[in-house]
Amino acid sequence: xxxxxFIGGLSFFLFGMNIMETGLKRISGNKIKNKLKNVSNNPIxxxxxxxxxxxxxxxxxxxxxxxxxxxxxxxxxxxxSVYIIMGFS
Numbered sequence: 846x847x848x849x850x851f852i853g854g855l856s857f858f859l860f861g862m863n864i865m866e867t868g869l870k871r872i873s874g875n876k877i878k879n880k881l882k883n884v885s886n887n888p889i890x891x892x893x894x895x896x897x898x899x900x901x902x903x904x905x906x907x908x909x910x911x912x913x914x915x916x917x918x919x920x921x922x923x924x925x926s927v928y929i930i931m932g933f934s
Contacts, residue, residue, distance in 0.1 A: 862914060869918035878920050885925035895932020905933040 885891040899908050912926040921929075 862910065862917075865911075865914040866917045869914055869920060873918060873920050881915065881921050882925070885921060885928050888928045888931075891925060891928025892932040895929035897932075898929070899933035908933060 884894045895908070899905050902908050909930055912921070912929055915921050916923055916926045
């Protein structure tokens with residue numbers, strides 16, 4: 846594997862995460878924040894929500910990257926994101 850290709854790909858990934866976090870911070874309102882908290886305030890509800898959203902998205906990687914962005918943007922807490930991630934593990 847080419848080292849520079851690896852560094853370039855990692856750079857694009859981190860840049861995309863930064864852009865997504867900035868966008869989520871801009872569009873996040875209390876309505877979105879409250880809905881996310883309601884579906885993940887209980888570990889059982891979080892696991893069920895994680896299972897459903899992963900089945901809809903057909904990609905656990907996309908869901909986990911989105912959850913990282915939401916957690917960084919302050920929409921959900923780290924523990925809530927862990928509950929959701931446990932739903933597709």
